[in-house]
Amino acid sequence: MELSGTIMEKINSGRVYGEAQFNNLPPLRETYDLCYxxxxxxxxxxxxxxxxxxxxxxxxxxxxxxGNYTFTGTATDQMNNELFCLKGGCVITG
Known part of the structure; x- marks a missing residue:
């Protein structure tokens, strides 16, 4: 995965909000520290x-x-401004 863009102001901290789903099970929703x-x-x-x-x-x-995995995520900075959003998925065979 590649991310590129312009950071307008210094980012000291923030949050990542993610949702992942496996096959058709209920999604897992989590919030993480951006710097972590x-x-x-x-x-x-x-x-x-x-x-x-x-x-x-x-x-x-x-x-x-x-199985089939899908995910979405958004990240915000310390002022709660959206930094980026991601959406994707993959199929893992084995």
């Missing part, structure tokens, strides 16, 4: 204003259950 989530891809807060480009590639662990 970014640390998983090697990005540390604060984020400076200016042009930004990030690339993320992660493998699923071998114990993930095969």
């Amino acid at each position: 989530v970014l640390s998983y891809i090697g990005v540390l807060c604060p984020l400076a204003a200016g042009e930004a480009q990030y690339s993320v590639s992660k493998e699923f662990p071998p114990h993930v259950i095969p």
